[in-house]
Amino acid sequence: MSDSLVEPVPGHPAAVAQTTRRGFPERSLVVADYHAGIESGLRYERGVELPSNAAVRRERLLSLLDRTEADRLVVLGDLGHRIGDPKGDEAGELRDLVAAVTDRAEMTLVPGNHDGGLTDFFDDCVEVTDRAGVRLGDVGFCHGHTWPARDVLAADVVCSAHEHPAVRLEDEVGGGRKERVWLRGSLAVEVFADHFDVDVSELEWHDPELVVFPAFNNTSGGTWVNVPGQGFLSPFLPDGLVDGEAYLLDGTRLGDYRNV
Incomplete structure (x- = not known):
């Protein structure tokens, strides 16, 4: 990053x-x-x-x-x-x-x-x-x-x-493991303007980056962001995240979280 x-x-x-x-x-x-x-x-x-x-x-x-x-x-x-x-x-x-x-x-x-x-x-x-x-x-x-x-x-x-965001990673023999991840990407101004029922021009907006943090507690569950059918918990996600990418805790960039 x-x-x-x-x-x-x-x-x-x-x-x-x-x-x-x-x-x-x-x-x-x-x-x-x-x-x-x-x-x-x-x-x-x-x-x-x-x-x-x-x-x-x-x-x-x-x-x-x-x-x-x-x-x-x-x-x-x-x-x-x-x-x-x-x-x-x-x-x-x-x-x-x-x-x-x-x-x-x-x-x-x-x-x-x-x-x-x-x-x-x-x-x-x-x-x-x-x-x-x-x-x-x-x-x-x-x-x-x-x-x-x-x-x-x-x-x-x-x-x-x-969200406690996490991904499921699979190896070549079909084994899988869960890894906590960061999500980072741009916010969609239209989504928030719609929520506040205002015109886009009425929001003070500096094209902010969104950083969704992994859970500090490693016992808690979370949202597997690359598993079909796993819904997000936040009311502004995933629609409010334009181009979210996933990163492992060690900094490895996994790319678009939807395609990991």
Whole structure:
């Protein structure tokens, strides 16, 4: 992927974004779909017994914060897994995580569909944005379960999540494996103008690039973007993505995601 305002960290489902906060330039580490407490959630939802991976998740994230020397952590939604107020193991994981992160950097949460109970959970130590997203300088952020705000779309790059995008790759003998991927491409202005019921000329528009983040949590499922019949979850996808290409976590370009 070419140099831009948002650059993935090679080998990791995370990126560094050049952002601005209160008029000052910042270096932000951006991750999506952390799903703290997912193991206890799967136990309750599906009867699946998995040991907690909370400490490993936290150390992976803290290591990336240290490695990238980020001023801020931006979480593109679904920081927690439970839909509602966090309880038990999830609440404990969230408290430990936020304490460790905010000892190193500022923290911003763009709420996702799993974060309904987190608005007041962190007091003032985490900035929780509007659900339609936030713009930090030239980069806009949203979770993707709702339409982004017009101000977010006025950015040069729009970062989104929610899909947990992945591809199914097959070998010459028919074996297959799932790989998390990035999706990157141009946004279709007409789709968003139709949504807001305005003329294209009424939108502040800088031909933004869309970056759809892979899930940070490697236990969660996702949208297999190259498997027929797999529908997207975001209301603006796939119609809002003009020329989306898929990239593996190591940076390998796979080309048009529909033809992988």
